[in-house]
Amino acid sequence: MSTSASVPKAGDSVASIDTPALVVDLDAMERNLAAMAAFADAHGVRLRPHAKMHKCAAIARLQMAAGAVGVCVQKTSEAEALAAAGIDDIYISNEVIAPAKLARVAALARRVKLAIAVDSAQGVERLAAAMRDAGATIDVFVEVDVGQGRCGVPAVAAGALAQHVVSHAPPEGGLRFAGLQAYHGAAQHLRGAAEREAASRHAASLASAARASVTAAGIACRLVTGAGTGTFAFDAASGVWGELQAGSYLFMDRDYADNAPGPNTPRFEHALFVKSQVMSRGTSHAVVDAGHKSHAVDSGPPRVWGRELDVVNVSDEHAVLRGRGGAAFDALPGVGETVWLVPGHCEPTVNLHEWYVGVRGGLEAGLIEVVWKVDARGCVG
Amino acid sequence: MSTSASVPKAGDSVASIDTPALVVDLDAMERNLAAMAAFADAHGVRLRPHAKMHKCAAIARLQMAAGAVGVCVQKTSEAEALAAAGIDDIYISNEVIAPAKLARVAALARRVKLAIAVDSAQGVERLAAAMRDAGATIDVFVEVDVGQGRCGVPAVAAGALAQHVVSHAPPEGGLRFAGLQAYHGAAQHLRGAAEREAASRHAASLASAARASVTAAGIACRLVTGAGTGTFAFDAASGVWGELQAGSYLFMDRDYADNAPGPNTPRFEHALFVKSQVMSRGTSHAVVDAGHKSHAVDSGPPRVWGRELDVVNVSDEHAVLRGRGGAAFDALPGVGETVWLVPGHCEPTVNLHEWYVGVRGGLEAGLIEVVWKVDARGCVG
Numbered sequence: 233m234s235t236s237a238s239v240p241k242a243g244d245s246v247a248s249i250d251t252p253a254l255v256v257d258l259d260a261m262e263r264n265l266a267a268m269a270a271f272a273d274a275h276g277v278r279l280r281p282h283a284k285m286h287k288c289a290a291i292a293r294l295q296m297a298a299g300a301v302g303v304c305v306q307k308t309s310e311a312e313a314l315a316a317a318g319i320d321d322i323y324i325s326n327e328v329i330a331p332a333k334l335a336r337v338a339a340l341a342r343r344v345k346l347a348i349a350v351d352s353a354q355g356v357e358r359l360a361a362a363m364r365d366a367g368a369t370i371d372v373f374v375e376v377d378v379g380q381g382r383c384g385v386p387a388v389a390a391g392a393l394a395q396h397v398v399s400h401a402p403p404e405g406g407l408r409f410a411g412l413q414a415y416h417g418a419a420q421h422l423r424g425a426a427e428r429e430a431a432s433r434h435a436a437s438l439a440s441a442a443r444a445s446v447t448a449a450g451i452a453c454r455l456v457t458g459a460g461t462g463t464f465a466f467d468a469a470s471g472v473w474g475e476l477q478a479g480s481y482l483f484m485d486r487d488y489a490d491n492a493p494g495p496n497t498p499r500f501e502h503a504l505f506v507k508s509q510v511m512s513r514g515t516s517h518a519v520v521d522a523g524h525k526s527h528a529v530d531s532g533p534p535r536v537w538g539r540e541l542d543v544v545n546v547s548d549e550h551a552v553l554r555g556r557g558g559a560a561f562d563a564l565p566g567v568g569e570t571v572w573l574v575p576g577h578c579e580p581t582v583n584l585h586e587w588y589v590g591v592r593g594g595l596e597a598g599l600i601e602v603v604w605k606v607d608a609r610g611c612v613g
Numbered sequence: 614m615s616t617s618a619s620v621p622k623a624g625d626s627v628a629s630i631d632t633p634a635l636v637v638d639l640d641a642m643e644r645n646l647a648a649m650a651a652f653a654d655a656h657g658v659r660l661r662p663h664a665k666m667h668k669c670a671a672i673a674r675l676q677m678a679a680g681a682v683g684v685c686v687q688k689t690s691e692a693e694a695l696a697a698a699g700i701d702d703i704y705i706s707n708e709v710i711a712p713a714k715l716a717r718v719a720a721l722a723r724r725v726k727l728a729i730a731v732d733s734a735q736g737v738e739r740l741a742a743a744m745r746d747a748g749a750t751i752d753v754f755v756e757v758d759v760g761q762g763r764c765g766v767p768a769v770a771a772g773a774l775a776q777h778v779v780s781h782a783p784p785e786g787g788l789r790f791a792g793l794q795a796y797h798g799a800a801q802h803l804r805g806a807a808e809r810e811a812a813s814r815h816a817a818s819l820a821s822a823a824r825a826s827v828t829a830a831g832i833a834c835r836l837v838t839g840a841g842t843g844t845f846a847f848d849a850a851s852g853v854w855g856e857l858q859a860g861s862y863l864f865m866d867r868d869y870a871d872n873a874p875g876p877n878t879p880r881f882e883h884a885l886f887v888k889s890q891v892m893s894r895g896t897s898h899a900v901v902d903a904g905h906k907s908h909a910v911d912s913g914p915p916r917v918w919g920r921e922l923d924v925v926n927v928s929d930e931h932a933v934l935r936g937r938g939g940a941a942f943d944a945l946p947g948v949g950e951t952v953w954l955v956p957g958h959c960e961p962t963v964n965l966h967e968w969y970v971g972v973r974g975g976l977e978a979g980l981i982e983v984v985w986k987v988d989a990r991g992c993v994g
Contacts, residue, residue: 250713252993284929306930326930327892329902329949332631351893354948382926382933383893383900417928511708512732512764519764521710524911525964526993530927545763546911547798548665548960549687549707549993552763567735568710579929583906583965586991609991610967612633612907612930 239603240589246598251509251570252522254585258592258601260503261482267498268481269298275468280304280323280457282479285579287608288588289317291482296321302345304477308333309611315344317607323347325413325457325477327355327375327383333613334358338366338406347371349413351384356396356407363406371410372397373457376442378435379416390442391449398451411455412446414439415477420462421487421531425494432466439472461488465497485578487531505537505595506573506581508551510565516554518564520571523549527573528580534573537595539565543573583609620984621970627979632890632951633903635966639973639982641884642863648879649862650679656849661685661704661838663860666960668989669969670698672863677702683726685858689714690992696725698988704728706794706838706858708736708756708764714994715739719747719787728752730794732765737777737788744787752791753778754838757823759816760797771823772830779832792836793827795820796858801843802868802912806875813847820853842869846878866959868912886918886976887954887962889932891946897935899945901952904930908954909961915954918976920946924954964990 240249249255272279281295283303292303292314302321305311311322326349328334340346341363348370350356356372363370374393377384385393390412400407419431439456446453457475459467464478480488483504493499508522524546527534533543536553540563545552553571555563565571572595575581582588586609590602621630630636653660662676664684673684673695683702686692692703707730709715721727722744729751731737737753744751755774758765766774771793781788800812820837827834838856840848845859861869864885874880889903905927908915914924917934921944926933934952936944946952953976956962963969967990971983 250711250994329890329892330631352948355892377895381895381898382928382931509711511710514758514762517762522993524909525961528905529911530905547763550763567733580906584991584993610965612903612965613631 240600242600242602244600246591246595246600249507249589249600251507252526253507254582254588255505255507255595256483256588256590257503257505257595258590259594260501264482264484264500264503265294265298267500268478271465271468271498272476273299277468277473278475280475280477281482282325282477283314283608284310285479285582286482287582287606287611288604289314289319289607290604292319301475305608307611307613308336309613310608311340311346312336313608313611315340319344321345323457325349325373325415327351329355329358331358331362334362335366337370338362338368341368341370342366347373347410349373349375350393350397351375353393353396356393356400360400360405360407369402369406369408372407373410373413374446375413376439378414378438378458379431380418382417384413387438387441388445391445391451394446394451395449409451411453411457412439412442413458414442414456414473415458415460416463417460420460421491422462423491425492428463428491428494429466432463432470436467436470436472462491465494469496480578483578485531485581486535486574486576489574502537502574504575504578504581506534506575508571508573510567510569510571513564513567517544518553520551520553521549522573523547523551525549526584527575528577528584530580531577534575537572537574539571541571582606585609621981623981623983625981627972627976627981630888630970630981632888633907634888635963635969636886636888636976637864637969637971638884638886638976639971640975641882645863645865645881645884646675646679648881649859652846652849652879653857654680658849658854659856661856661858662863663706663858664695664989665691666860666963667863668963668987668992669985670695670700670988671985673700682856686989688992688994689717690994691989692721692727693717694989694992696721700725702726704838706730706754706796708732710736710739712739712743715743716747718751719743719749722749722751723747728754728791730754730756731774731778732756734774734777737774737781741781741786741788750783750787750789753788754791754794755827756794757820759795759819759839760812761799763798765794768819768822769826772826772832775827775832776830790832792834792838793820793823794839795823795837795854796839796841797844798841801841802872803843804872806873809844809872809875810847813844813851817848817851817853843872846875850877861959864959866912866962867916867955867957870955883918883955885956885959885962887915887956889952889954891948891950891952894945894948898925899934901932901934902930903954904928904932906930907965908956909958909965911961912958915956918953918955920952922952963987966990
């Protein structure tokens with residue numbers, strides 16, 4: 233934990249923020265928030281943003297105030313952390329298997345509106361047992377593999393698993409079948425808009441087939457939920473998804489910005505930055521004090537914001553910068569200068585930090601407006 | 614933060630550990646600890662292991678009890694966290710530039726035996742000012758670039774910067790010149806032992822040249838400190854380094870184990886694992902509940918321990934496994950089964966977790982012996 237000496241304070245200048253720090257440009261974030269809310273409104277779809285991205289109850293509240301019906305998370309401990317911080321409509325869009333953890337899910341389902349995904353008979357049985365033991369009920373989505381090859385049943389098997397869920401319906405059981413989870417993660421970062429559209433169409437056809445399988449089993453399928461920042465506009469246009477789970481739109485990392493923009497899609501701005509500082513300077517490179525313990529590199533290096541510099545190497549606590557196109561010595565920042573990094577991947581970057589520093593009025597001359605805790609930081613269980 | 618519901622307890626079985634969890638095989642770790650202590654003893658070099666790796670005061674104490682003179686860290690906040698947990702001999706083997714942070718360094722230097730690295734005139738001036746303001750003294754190592762092209766002055770410039778340090782010597786100033794920091798990070802993971810040996814020789818020649826530059830300036834250079842788990846045996850044999858900073862030897866991640874072993878080097882065992890669990894199962898793959906928010910992938914994916922399975926994809930909260938060489942369906946673990954992962958890179962993996970679960974008697978049938986806090990988790994500032 234950082235010491236209290238380095239906790240940023242509202243009202244202080246951006247210049248006062250110690251490095252490395254996770255900084256949100258509140259003006260940009262609010263424009264992204266409004267753009268996505270307007271999109272969902274215009275297309276008649278619900279928005280349930282993924283809080284696995286921001287892990288922050290304060291941000292979830294802003295999203296819900298702008299019309300989101302609730303949030304998604306991936307982990308039981310994330311749901312617990314956000315519920316403890318006041319969020320009361322949470323969907324664990326992922327499978328939970330361990331009985332001890334399902335007991336926690338059941339306890340939480342007695343306190344907030346809770347939903348969860350399943351993709352196996354064992355998972356349904358264990359979930360039903362936990363709900364029965366706790367006298368709790370929960371909304372259950374059957375996850376369908378719509379092209380990613382990760383979790384989810386094949387589309388044709390959705391009806392049988394939905395029947396299994398329904399066999400534990402209230403009042404005897406605690407499982408309310410709520411619809412289908414259909415998310416194609418691998419489609420989100422296909423660079424070409426046409427590629428992403430094709431992947432979305434394929435996912436839509438599989439989700440439709442799964443819905444037909446459920447309906448053929450005599451079960452109403454009221455909602456298909458899914459979609460991410462790379463495909464949500466295509467997914468919404470398909471008419472298959474009734475709820476969008478996109479999360480990264482709010483911060484827009486380097487990896488999503490590298491996608492070619494699609495048609496009829498709002499343009500989102502970078503709103504999340506890591507503030508860093510030059511700590512060493514060679515004749516043709518500079519080194520900043522933020523390595524991959526400060527910004528995740530699973531999706532590639534960060535981008536330097538507002539300077540003609542490239543990140544050429546990242547290690548645990550350092551990133552090495554060079555001038556773009558072999559820029560001269562004088563173009564490199566000197567020891568002590570601030571360098572703003574746009575993280576390669578926002579989600580695991582947020583997970584590395586204890587708080588967000590929210591700034592108003594720009595990264596150069598702005599003021600700190602708010603410090604938000606990353607409530608679900610490190611909640612991997 | 615995980616809830617108290619999932620905190621492991623000493624005396625419980627390994628089977629009771631909730632997933633994902635960071636687990637240390639204490640028997641293997643202690644063998645690694647003893648092997649490195651014996652090596653340092655046999656070669657007449659001091660050991661100052663890098664605590665940026667484990668970030669844990671309890672482990673630092675074990676290393677010091679086995680003969681280490683103290684520990685290294687990379688960050689001011691790491692030093693503060695370990696000092697607060699009782700470690701009293703710490704070397705920040707890295708540059709610190711921000712005046713506010715240097716004031717914290719100076720405050721810490723009044724409480725524990727502290728050292729720091731410098732590689733610029735600005736850095737020396739700012740450090741000297743902070744020490745003067747606090748009435749503190751600190752050991753200072755001049756960092757030399759011995760081949761990595763990251764931080765450090767060229768070897769020929771070491772003497773001039775050492776003179777700059779000496780110009781702030783006690784009793785008027787607070788900087789005690791202590792020697793040279795010489796670490797070649799890029800050499801550590803060259804796969805062939807001969808390649809690593811060549812890189813170590815090159816680094817040794819530059820460190821020797823830097824030492825000659827210091828001596829020519831009329832300054833005694835008592836210590837060259839550096840070396841990592843990939844090169845320490847070559848570095849020790851060179852006679853140039855008097856202190857080894859290797860850290861990862863204690864846990865041995867997948868990336869280090871992929872190095873071809875060198876001659877005259879102890880064989881270290883994997884001692885750090887992420888316990889995971891199968892949460893979903895396809896016809897030709899299984900999915901476990903530990904993605905790169907639980908084990909860092911900057912150096913590649915984890916290895917599955919004790920099973921003929923490969924990790925073929927890692928996302929934020931999932932890892933996808935397939936049978937090695939296209940193994941049949943029945944070879945895949947079923948939903949709920951435990952899978953042990955050897956992290957690709959131990960250092961950023963540790964940084965993702967709140968505690969270590971130390972087990973005695975093996976990963977399958979053992980018992981939890983101890984739970985250690987990752988004291989400096991998230992200390993990036």
